[in-house]
Amino acid sequence: xxxxxxxxxxxxxxxxxxxxxxxxxxxxSDEKMLASVFKKQDYCRVELKDFVFDVTFKIVSADxxxxxxxxxxxxxxxxxxxxxxxxxxxMDRCAAGTIVMFDNVKVLDPNNEIRTxxxxxxxxx
Numbered sequence: 001x002x003x004x005x006x007x008x009x010x011x012x013x014x015x016x017x018x019x020x021x022x023x024x025x026x027x028x029s030d031e032k033m034l035a036s037v038f039k040k041q042d043y044c045r046v047e048l049k050d051f052v053f054d055v056t057f058k059i060v061s062a063d064x065x066x067x068x069x070x071x072x073x074x075x076x077x078x079x080x081x082x083x084x085x086x087x088x089x090x091m092d093r094c095a096a097g098t099i100v101m102f103d104n105v106k107v108l109d110p111n112n113e114i115r116t117x118x119x120x121x122x123x124x125x
Contacts, residue, residue, distance in 0.1 A: 014044040014084075016105060016120045035095050035124040043082045046107050046117065058082070060106040060114055066090045069097030069124075098124045 046057035059082045066075045070093040077087035084091065094100065102119035109115050 014038075014041050014102075014120070014122075016044065016046045016102065016117070030099070030121040030123045033122050033124055035098060038100065038122060038124055039091050039094055041084055041091070043084060044079070044102070045082055046105075055110050057107040057109055057117075060108055062105040062119065063103045064090070065101040065103065066094070066098060068099045069095045071098065094124055096125050100124065 044059060044062075046059060048055050048057075059079070061078065061080050064077045064079060064087050066077070067073065075090055077090050079086050100122045102121070105117050105119045106114055107117055
């Protein structure tokens, strides 16, 4: 199973941003996304935001929490690569009012070391 998605197709994956090689989400707040767009995602990736060099972080694993619309309480899934396939059953239930949180995101950094970075939250509308 490959850990990467096709580089040229940006329409089918979520992005967790890393600024200046320090772990963080793009603006430290919830990202808003159409539920229909979220449900079409196949992969997630980590990008260095505003960085001039081409640096690659590969997703090793993440815990993914779903709550809000169509969920009773909090439901937890897990991914073990960039593929979102293991959580597709949860993703299919998402609708406006669902909140999705990627937490405990582990990545393989350019030095081949596993790091835990801050995750991302999506509020679907």
